[in-house]
Amino acid sequence: MDILTVIKTRRSIRSFNSNEIDDEKIEKLLEAAKWAPSAGNLQARDVILVKESETKHELVDASFGQRFIEDAYMIIVVCANTAKSESGYGHRGAYLYCIQDATTSIQNILLMASALGLGSCWIGAFDEEKVREILNIPAEVRPIALIPVGYSDTEPKPPSRSLSVHNEKW
Template identity: 55%
Template sequence: MELSEAINGRHCIRRFRPDEMEEEKVEGILEAAREAPSAGNLQARDFIVVRDSKKRRELAEAALSQNSVSEAPLVIVVCANPGKSAAKYGSRGEELYCIQDATAAVQNILLAVHSLGLGACWVGAFDENSVREVLGIPSEIRPVAIIPIGYSAEEPSAPPKNMEIHNEHW
């Protein structure tokens, strides 16, 4: 798929078919996540791959009852690892770079998913401590995004986008 097609054609999918995904596709998605840029290449982000249906239901609960999370056969939870980035970059690494490392990986995942003919959504509305509890995430690690992934059961809508560009000066 052309990059422009992947970028322009990707939209959030919130309804999923139960069909399992081919393992090569899952590997492709994880490879795309790994290849994302990160500050100092410290890769201050971690991934939790969740297939278990009970855990997915619990994650959906933690995500304010967003059913997309339990409906998708695969969920990737992307976490920021502040300690990894703070070791080199101090508070900027701890507060900012690790979140950016995680979210760069999220975007790579979303684009890879779309290019493989699958659908996904970036779910950011969740209770962090509940997600930590469901997945046994240590308190110093910050879950940043829950990404339900699967074959789409809906036609995505293409919400309008705009952009304010300031030329030369704010």
């Protein structure tokens, strides 16, 4: 599949079946995360793999009751490591670059999942402190997205898109 097809056919999936994902595919998801661009190549992002049912259930509560996430085979929690980025770029690293480092990895994971025939969804609506508590995340690390990943029997239709392009100047 060419890259634009992968980009355009990726969908947010909110319904998962109970099929397991083999380790080879999980490795590819992590490889995709690893090779995302990052500011100064500081790679100020970390991931947590959550497979345990009880922990997934706790994350439902932390994400304001988004129940479908616990049906996914696993939830990849992508975090921004503020300290790592701050060490290279000070304040701009701590408040911006580490978030961007995390989000480039998030997008790579979503696209890789889609290319592997897996469903996934970027979950950004959650209580950061609750997620931190559940997963024992240290203070200098911020959870940026929960990504439930699993097989799905659904094929949602693509929602519409537009893009404002300003030639030369706004």
